[in-house]
Structures are given as structure tokens and as C-alpha cells.
Amino acid sequence: MLRNALRLYSKGSLTVYCCPVMTRQKQTCRVLESRRTYSSAMSERKKFYQDVSISHGEGGVFEINLDRRKLKTPGGKLFTVPNEALAVAVATEWDVQRDTLKFYTMHMTTLCNTALDNPTQRNKDQMIAAALKYLETDTICYRVEEPPGLVQLQKTEWDPVMDWIEKRYNVVIGSSSNIMGPTIPEETKDIFRQHLASFDFWALTGLEYVITQLKSVILSFGLIDRHLIVEKAVQLSRLEEEYQIHHWGNVEWAHEYDLQELRSRTAAGVLFVHLSSESATMKRKLLQDLEFPQPRKPWN
Incomplete structure (x- = not known):
């Protein structure tokens, strides 16, 4: 099942930052603000790094490093994930990017950003x-x-x-x-x-x-x-x-x-x-299975 999902995901696609329809005025303003905050993460950007690596953070979490820089969320938080399996998936998204970073093909990164920043502040x-x-x-x-x-x-x-x-x-x-x-x-x-x-x-x-x-x-x-x-x-x-x-x-x-x-x-x-439900330590076999081919080029 995971290999099937991985294969389909690796074809590349359009990232949509999803948030539910809210009726209250305060919630609506919060959603609009979150969209403005995340708008920069939805655009393309020139690649600014060469190497991608994973490191252990405090409390058993995993961090993503772009050269020597620690990846951060659009909200400015340190980008951390709860286990190695998810860290490998995110790191691979960044590793397969070429001259231009196409954030709309990076679903794992976007979903992690959503979980970390929780821009609509829902429980x-x-x-x-x-x-x-x-x-x-x-x-x-x-x-x-x-x-x-x-x-x-x-x-x-x-x-x-x-x-x-x-x-x-x-x-x-x-x-x-x-x-x-x-x-x-x-x-x-x-x-x-x-x-x-x-x-x-x-x-x-x-x-x-x-x-x-x-x-x-x-x-x-x-x-x-x-x-x-x-x-x-x-x-x-x-x-x-x-x-x-x-x-x-x-x-x-x-x-x-x-x-x-x-x-x-x-x-x-x-x-x-x-x-996101995997144990903190991932076996080498799963590491080998998590191979993300380069995403296909988007339509012009």
C-alpha cells in the first residue's frame, strides 16, 4: 500500500494548502492571514543549496538541513518531524529539486508545514x-x-x-x-x-x-x-x-x-x-524503499 502511494505521489502534482470553510468572522480572517503567510511558499524560487541532510534534534525529532542551514516553516518555526521515515520523504523532496524550487510539487513538506504552523489554529x-x-x-x-x-x-x-x-x-x-x-x-x-x-x-x-x-x-x-x-x-x-x-x-x-x-x-x-505514524527509528529496508523519482515538469 505504501509503495503504491509512494509511486503515485512521486509523479509530482499541484500542492493545495487545504483549510476548511469557516463561517465565523474571526476564523475567516485567520484563514486569509494564513494564506498571505503561505503565499510565498507556493511560488517558485531559485535553488539556493547543494546538499540536503537529516539530523537529530532535541526531544527525538528530526531536522532537515539545506547545506548548513536548518529548514524552517513559512511561519518561522524550526522544521522538525517526529520520525526518520517522514524526514527521509521530506529530504528527498528537497534533494530532487533542480535549478528552480517548485514548492507546488512538494506535498510532504507542505503537509509538515501545516502540522507545525497550524495556521488556522485548530485543535x-x-x-x-x-x-x-x-x-x-x-x-x-x-x-x-x-x-x-x-x-x-x-x-x-x-x-x-x-x-x-x-x-x-x-x-x-x-x-x-x-x-x-x-x-x-x-x-x-x-x-x-x-x-x-x-x-x-x-x-x-x-x-x-x-x-x-x-x-x-x-x-x-x-x-x-x-x-x-x-x-x-x-x-x-x-x-x-x-x-x-x-x-x-x-x-x-x-x-x-x-x-x-x-x-x-x-x-x-x-x-x-x-x-507520520512510523516509529522513530526506520529500518534500512524502508530507507531503500523510499525512492522518489524526479517529479515531472508542470504544464506551462
């Missing part, structure tokens, strides 16, 4: 509540009534995943063709809330990123629990779009690019969840 409870909001509008809970071909496709492709998650967590979710979607029982929300609470802040950061990519808690849980591979989860999240493209055609390069971008972002989030 775990707020992150869990935001994730559960997606359950109420989950992609695979909404079914169409026509055309018959799409109705059957949704049933064939989505029902097995729905059956799996309901059995896996002993919950009831259901689906609906009503624009309001299904009514999710409070017992189901409570079970998922407890499950999400078992993740630490770093893992929740990655999981929320995956959920926002797929617009689905169900598919995201399928990935994290290793029930689905990235390609399948992305295909299921785009089922209706792919059906329409099959019947009406598409702009070939744009469709393929969007598909690869979504796969790459999703794989990065899944990889981040798993790597």
Missing part, C-alpha cells in the same frame, strides 16, 4: 468536526436516478465500498438520490468521531487532506485501512465524471493531467498519514 476536536462534515455530503452517498447506465455503475462500484465500511465499523450510513442526501445516524457519527480521535494531530492533518481531495470520508477510510488502493479510490471519487467523459468525450490532455494530479495529491496524503 483536534475542530479537525475531527470538520472531517465529519464531509460525511454528510460524502461522494458515494449521493446517487442519481438516471440515466440507467450511471445508476447501475454507481450501484456496482459504490455499493461494495459502502457495505465494507458499514461492516468494518458496525455503522449505518446509507445512500440517497435526494439532493439533501442521506440522514446519517448520530450513532454512526459518534463511532467515526471516536475513530478519528485515535489519530494524532499529524495523522489527522494528512487524513483531512485526503478527505478534501476525494470529497469522501468513506473512500479515505478505505485508503487508510488499506482496503482500497489509490487508483481505485480516485476512480470511485470521479465515477460520474468518468461516465460523462466516456459518453461525451473530453479534452484529452486536461483530463489526463487532472487525473494524475488527483492521484498524486491523494497518494501524498495517504503516505503522510502512514509515515
Whole structure:
């Protein structure tokens, strides 16, 4: 599963700094301020270093060094990660950059920055509540009534995943063709809330990123629990779009690019969840497995 995610992630893609929609004025201002702070991290920059290395920091954390400079977050904090596995992934992102640093291809770095700076100043409870909001509008809970071909496709492709998650967590979710979607029982929300609470802040950061990519808690849980591979989860999240493209055609390069971008972002989030949960010492075998090919060049 991790190799699959790593392979897809390594194709390179567009980084999107994800933060949930907030309604309160104070929270909105905080989000806007965070976007201004992080805007510099989203642009390209001339490469200013030659060597990348990893070192131990205080408290068992790992630091990234660019030549002799310690990497810092956009918020000015010392860039530290909780284990060696994640440090290797981040260091490799920096190592494969060429003459120009393309920050939008560096998902691991961006997700770490998010966890370290927490620019929207949310705690775990707020992150869990935001994730559960997606359950109420989950992609695979909404079914169409026509055309018959799409109705059957949704049933064939989505029902097995729905059956799996309901059995896996002993919950009831259901689906609906009503624009309001299904009514999710409070017992189901409570079970998922407890499950999400078992993740630490770093893992929740990655999981929320995956959920926002797929617009689905169900598919995201399928990935994290290793029930689905990235390609399948992305295909299921785009089922209706792919059906329409099959019947009406598409702009070939744009469709393929969007598909690869979504796969790459999703794989990065899944990889981040798993790597942020690794033990502090990573075996040499895993070090050898974490090979990031050079990201492909973005479209002009």
C-alpha cells in the first residue's frame, strides 16, 4: 500500500494548502492571514543549496538541513518531524529539486508545514468536526436516478465500498438520490468521531487532506485501512465524471493531467498519514524503499 502511494505521489502534482470553510468572522480572517503567510511558499524560487541532510534534534525529532542551514516553516518555526521515515520523504523532496524550487510539487513538506504552523489554529476536536462534515455530503452517498447506465455503475462500484465500511465499523450510513442526501445516524457519527480521535494531530492533518481531495470520508477510510488502493479510490471519487467523459468525450490532455494530479495529491496524503505514524527509528529496508523519482515538469 505504501509503495503504491509512494509511486503515485512521486509523479509530482499541484500542492493545495487545504483549510476548511469557516463561517465565523474571526476564523475567516485567520484563514486569509494564513494564506498571505503561505503565499510565498507556493511560488517558485531559485535553488539556493547543494546538499540536503537529516539530523537529530532535541526531544527525538528530526531536522532537515539545506547545506548548513536548518529548514524552517513559512511561519518561522524550526522544521522538525517526529520520525526518520517522514524526514527521509521530506529530504528527498528537497534533494530532487533542480535549478528552480517548485514548492507546488512538494506535498510532504507542505503537509509538515501545516502540522507545525497550524495556521488556522485548530485543535483536534475542530479537525475531527470538520472531517465529519464531509460525511454528510460524502461522494458515494449521493446517487442519481438516471440515466440507467450511471445508476447501475454507481450501484456496482459504490455499493461494495459502502457495505465494507458499514461492516468494518458496525455503522449505518446509507445512500440517497435526494439532493439533501442521506440522514446519517448520530450513532454512526459518534463511532467515526471516536475513530478519528485515535489519530494524532499529524495523522489527522494528512487524513483531512485526503478527505478534501476525494470529497469522501468513506473512500479515505478505505485508503487508510488499506482496503482500497489509490487508483481505485480516485476512480470511485470521479465515477460520474468518468461516465460523462466516456459518453461525451473530453479534452484529452486536461483530463489526463487532472487525473494524475488527483492521484498524486491523494497518494501524498495517504503516505503522510502512514509515515507520520512510523516509529522513530526506520529500518534500512524502508530507507531503500523510499525512492522518489524526479517529479515531472508542470504544464506551462
